[in-house]
Amino acid sequence: MATRIDFRTEPARYRHWKLKFAGEVAELIMDVDEDGGLFAGYQLKLNSYDLGVDIELADAIQRLRFEHPEVKVVVLKSGKERVFCAGANIRMLAGASHAHKVNFCKFTNETRNAMEDASLHSGQKYLCAIRGTAAGGGYELALATDHILLADDGNSSVALPELPLLAVLPGTGGLTRVTDKRKVRRDLADAFCTVEEGVKGGRAVKWRLVDQVSPNSKFEASVAEAARRLAARSDRPADAKGIRLTPIERSVDPDAIVYSALKVEIDRSTRRATLTLSGPSAPAPTSLEAMQQEGAAFWPLRLARELDDAILNLRLNEREIGVLIFKSQGDPAEVLTYDAWLAANTQHWLAREILFLWKRVLKRVDLTSRSLVALLEPGSCFAGTLAELVFAADRGFMLIGGFPGDNRAPPTLALSDLNFGVYAMSNGLSRLATRFLGEPASLEEAKAAAGKLLGAEDCDRLGLVTSALDHIDWQDEVRIFLEERASFSADGLTGMEANLRFAGPETMETKIFGRLTAWQNWIFQRPNAAGAEGALKRYGSGVKANFNPERV
């Protein structure tokens, strides 16, 4: 494994993607630098990708939303002559640790989701123009777009060859998007996922794998026409001016990462990280122009980006940190004024983008396989948007009164309109609605309490925290919880949390993370794939894998 993975990038530093702009249409061109792998030991041939390639893609998708409100359609295409994208790089996968593979797949799918989110919520539609082969993750990328156009040239094809070639699954959403997004008939899906060479031309349309085929001679015209049609369905603002997503500022020490509104402190001996979020230091803006003017420095946007970066850093670079402790400091009433401002301006493109960014970041928290706990102590500001972290946490502890010698007022928690739907989880429900699935009356009670600064006993009665504790019990119970959590099996916790966090309805997203990913994790462990004689290890060696035929 290489050094610390950095998720910050910007177009000027891209090695694998190009962005071209022409009015309401942007081109997002995949042109992977073979020698630009994140780690040593493999070449990114045939537009295959590793995490580094996907980090740039995620950045591009984000920037298109914030920096380019004028873009209605993004055309995803390849910069290589004969291949669209060969999917995740096999040698990288064969050499990666289990934990890296799992996190790579998770991030990659989150990036796909971000494309779908841009289409659904920001009216920024994606068009995939495939010339050459789109195989494995390459086709999964296409599946995340709104419209797939395949060249009908006897050569171009879509394929999910993971099972026959590698003994693993198209596990980054592939199988689920085939069955649940494109609703491919199951026996055809089965046939498709077992032919190495994939499917071409008219059959790809008939099987619902692509939306359209076009001969080479008319390909560019067909792309342009499809882009026009998609643009007509977009509700992107007409005259808005984007804001620049300036680099996230942070200082990195061995045991701390300090951002402008977030501090991450890492205690390796106890395997805990404490994330302390800071409330706003200035009042909410009074005009849309002022918000736009602040741009990336605007507190809610800045904090969301910092939290996203911190979570990704912990996921990929700090694998032995098992518990994330959320704390906050600031004035909860001030947080509420920001929430009120955003809630009042959901029709404005930038406010909308900020809310949807928070939604994605909070989902990223939900999907982080670490134990999450919120500690509500004096001086904290878990209000509205920030209170979502309390509801995202596996446990929330709230102090009754104060600590001895600490003069600050007892902690409060406050709800805002944003807690009741805007920040839907992957299951389509708000965190509070999910929390109160079994007691709908509690959801109504919580709504009635919105806007109030609620003390520990109120929060306990309303079911908003797990325990309200005085300072004596606090010392014991929080300590015991943290010690206990560190003593449990990391894998057992991952499985338990993944199940308990997502009650209620399932969506394509929860299916991908909760079902498909779990199967893929399992298969990544099996000797048939990952063993010394497994298909992943032997791929390209000329020697066939040696399989244990036993079924479970």
Added chain:
Amino acid sequence: MATRIDFRTEPARYRHWKLKFAGEVAELIMDVDEDGGLFAGYQLKLNSYDLGVDIELADAIQRLRFEHPEVKVVVLKSGKERVFCAGANIRMLAGASHAHKVNFCKFTNETRNAMEDASLHSGQKYLCAIRGTAAGGGYELALATDHILLADDGNSSVALPELPLLAVLPGTGGLTRVTDKRKVRRDLADAFCTVEEGVKGGRAVKWRLVDQVSPNSKFEASVAEAARRLAARSDRPADAKGIRLTPIERSVDPDAIVYSALKVEIDRSTRRATLTLSGPSAPAPTSLEAMQQEGAAFWPLRLARELDDAILNLRLNEREIGVLIFKSQGDPAEVLTYDAWLAANTQHWLAREILFLWKRVLKRVDLTSRSLVALLEPGSCFAGTLAELVFAADRGFMLIGGFPGDNRAPPTLALSDLNFGVYAMSNGLSRLATRFLGEPASLEEAKAAAGKLLGAEDCDRLGLVTSALDHIDWQDEVRIFLEERASFSADGLTGMEANLRFAGPETMETKIFGRLTAWQNWIFQRPNAAGAEGALKRYGSGVKANFNPERV
């Protein structure tokens, strides 16, 4: 591993359960024989169970429906003094192969589902009366009932201690039934699943873990009262007389199992089993009395039981058989008359039970982790109920015309009313509705074609089979499919099939099998649980497990 596991049993042979009858209430008493384990090497202490115990439970649940239409409420209780049930036996789990563990968990959950199915569809309600500890699988068993009554005696408790004790999950529906059936708040569920000693008394009610507590002095009276209340909600028939589920007759050879209406031929060299179902040999009955008179010999009931036995046998005893080939022989028109008879008598308790048994057996097929293929050849009778196997299969091949030298008429497939809702899959949809998720018009076309004997080209056009092939293509394509399937990774196929078979909506059942089971499978492979220093191996040794703290 012991010799062949036999799923056939009957009350006179039970070692672990007792049934007592008193009018509309039956008692189902768990009293596990410590020395009655299915395999050597462990004792079933404290009402802990292995597959053998669950086979008897499944048999009892089935018999209660068919043999005891008068029973409205089943009281599930323990025959031991101080323990309700300690869950799955740990030493059995620690010693079992991965494949056995996975199949054991699957069967166990299917048995839980059968209790829920009896309550939902047959009005046979389950009441769980807990005195002593209900831990792990013991509490999971309780979760499958309609009402949990816990003794409030300072000792009785419910617990899911799998994570803290064993580094695995309450994976037989436990986590999902806690969040989705009982809708326990997620932070309380998290707390509950991490306390070894479980939860007692009023807190168990407050956390929604049980429905009621009762002091020891009033316990029997509370059980009786709760049973009366449940009975009042039942729609079991008043004066019906049950039928006896006579032993399934079969002859077992090394490479064939022959039942009255089903033949299973096993080809170990190619790792295939061919299941040939026989259509009815006599016309459908003309009166309800005649059907009742036939009892367990009634063709649809007989075949369903035989198919269930065959599938379970293949799952547990033939792990290297990777492909199940479904064939049939008989008159499709005759099958349709049976379907019409059952469809016309859904108000009759026995017809209803037979339909729901088919529903469960077909779900068992869906959930069997083997490649399933249906071959529609001359002489076959895939009509109505039997056609469900074509739609349950991963692929369906249908012959156009005949084979050279074979004078039989070309194969046909026919649909009946029963194909459009009665046999819902775990996802709540019929197999055809799931198949045509992306093309609802095809579902309507199929409905319009019901009752007709459809030839290969019609079936192809209607999307009912994967391929219609003449005899020359048939030889090649079927052979290639079967050879290819045998060449793929068994694990990759298991994961792929589990994902492709269940498109569309998710239910508690699909969540358990598709999400929870997958996580549990993964964890069963991880060194933290199953390794030499893992918690499952070291349980009871006095030595603590040694965990790798890395998160994924």
